[in-house]
Amino acid sequence: MTNPAPITAAPALTRNDRLDRLPFNRQHGRLLVASGVGWALDAMDVGLISYVMAVLARQWSMSATQVSLLGSIGFVGMAVGASLGGILADRIGRRSVFVLTLVLYGIASGAMAFTTSLGMLLVLRLFVGLGLGAELPVASTLVSEFAPRRLRGRIVVLLESFWALGWILAAVLGYLVVSPTDNGWRWAMLAGAVPALYAVVARFHLPESVRFLEAKGRDADAERSVRVFESASGVAPMPSAPAAALPRVRARELFGHGHARRTVALWLTWFFVNFSYYGAFTWLPSLLAARFSLVKSFEYTLIISLAQIPGYFLAAWLVERLGRRITLSSFLVVSAVTAVGFGQAGSVGGVLAWGLLMSAANLGAWGVLYAVTPEIYPTRLRGTGAGAAAGFGRIASIVAPLAVPPLLALGRGGQGLVFAVFGAAFALAAAGALALPELRGRALED
Template identity: 65%
Template sequence: MTSPMTTPTEVGPRPTRSERLDRLPFNAQHRRLLVGSGIGWALDAMDVGLISFVMAALAKQWLISPTELSWVASIGFVGMAIGASLGGLLADRIGRRNVFALTLLVYGLATGAAGLSTGLAMLIGLRFVVGLGLGAELPVASTLVSEYAPARIRGRVVVILEAFWAVGWILAALVGYFVVPASDDGWRWALFIGIVPALYALYVRARLPESVRFLEGRGRTAEAEQAVRTFEAPSGVAAVESPEAPPAPRPRWSDLWSDGLRTRTAALWAAWFGINFSYYGAFIWIPSLLVSQGFSLTRSFGFTLIITLAQLPGYGVAAFLIEAWGRRATLATFLVGSAVSAYAFGQAGSEGAIIAAGCALSFFNLGAWGALYAVTPEVYPTFLRGTGSGSAAAFGRIASILAPLSVPWLLDLGGSGLVFTVFGVAFALAAVASLALPEWRGRSLA
């Protein structure tokens, strides 16, 4: 007969390590992981954002044509497409933390070296290397955080991680506003600042934990148990003995298109393609487009800074709605809002209309990014999570390559109005695709 003092966990099945993590309240260890990964994320965003200001400065200093400028923007995304695909696969094979640290080191050093560029060819070559590191870092960081976050708030935590992107882009806008116009070498000093991620990589490698699910899949159960206990300690949770997890199968890209996964993979890739095309097409070119409309370099950078600030409330609202409404509804709503805002920006004629439509575009677009990064790791099982997230990001980077290249052609064809109408259509198609994604709110990761 069971004693009245016996608890259900004593007589029931032992919880797995993943279940123990899902039941924890958000504590100091979660906060350390979130902030530590978020700083890397912000540095990534700063690097991507800086190139838009560098482009506007080089157009005047080096007399670069719009087509040449588009290659400066797009070549980084070629590297990001390759980096995202390879980085995700490596994360499933050698670990999330190791790949995260390596990517920070690669793109930090390459960004600093780009500041020494003596010509367009050298700058383009180094931007490709920068892209390799940047592309691999983002899906790996979101995968690591999602695998530690408690199930009931996992989406919100990942959106908050994505909100660090706005912090990095604001830093880029500040550097662009104060440093780039300060002298003829201002763009070089801006890129030298981008070497900071290489230094931060040392902290990441030493202080951030490896994924418990990855460690279990590789048979490193002692390390996995220690990691779980480290996260349980701040909440005063007594350690229990978890059953051994089965070894993980070897990840393969072909698994993404197996029965049960091919529909969600297709929907995810379509959403990534649409949002990448419109986001990078718009935000990489906005400073240069404003300059071409007659605004001074400093004034166009000031407009961009104001527009960028609207990203933060977009993330905040998305972080709330993603657990209240769910992933699909939040993502689709913010993508529709992005589509409407993109069209309005293309029709804006006055300074007030430009700023209002730009702020709306920032608000909805970055909220959509937060929701997309929250749902992406949830689509796949643990052994395939890094590969799946990286492959979706890689496919999206194809769009980010094409978008900057298409802007000069679209401008010649129909001006800014046509450019942002096309971006609006891409957002709308991404919204339709998002409705086919699975809803994982409140559920444990597979």
């Protein structure tokens, strides 16, 4: 008589493996929407300043240099905020930084409505940038760490798609509120205080990252968070393998063994995407106003902004089919071609056609870039790495608005040279994207 084979217990999964095995459920949806609303409010604020620039250039008789400074000062804050926010996210938590930054930039944005001088406006815009810069990479990191691996890229691109909703809302406010009256821009800035109120909601609806909790030794909190997501999928909880303690983060590790090449490629991609996007879209209402009326320029910008939504959805579909690297580089190549076409367009139809294509391709690329960024670093470096890449990219967003007036002067007032430079920057970003690792379907590194 043979003895029966011994019954062995199933191997324990890590909490991150347990999250990866889940289907998309209502808890993922709540996290996506709660983070996405904050993302949309960010976009609304960034978008509104481009309309305020166009109006104040006339109301306050601002020079081109002053207008450029107003467009760039927020990005100075974003560069600092992105770097500091990433470091803080690895030390005090993703959710905590997300909420604090909503409060910071919401209060500063609302206060802009009461400014009476360019100096006051610049100081407040700097604080708005600090909050915005810190929040964006932290939100994408948080969502990425909860998303199942097979859907992670798609979910993060969908998070980024909320940017389109906020940008379109900014265009609507620009068209309906900013342009009709002299004080319309002040009412629009008051709308920027909404994030401070939303922070209260976000504090109670966003979970803290399981990976962060484990890294801090808060295993009980991490277990509760995982079980909430398992319950939403009807999956019974199971024992978890013990989580390893993580060493202290050192920023220089971004250029250490195993990370240097991907860091360089990522920073280059972030830099040139920021340069082209913020150079083009921050100035877009003002550039169109130079060719058409102020009201028409706001109307055309609104139409061009609508193309962002299909651009994001196409990127969300392709990112899990073709992979991150090919999707990102392809969208950036299309952005390069359409930027050059937009600069050469001579009719309203041409401006709208090239503008719609440029908007769709550019924002689709942004979605994939935010999906890629948190994936390429281990947990203990993830917030720092994502924030550092975003911070380096913001340097370009500072330079780009300042570069537009001299480029216009070199082009004798024409916009062809401006958008040719932006097209070249998109092409360089595509080259950087091709050097990034392909991590579709892989688990996040612990």
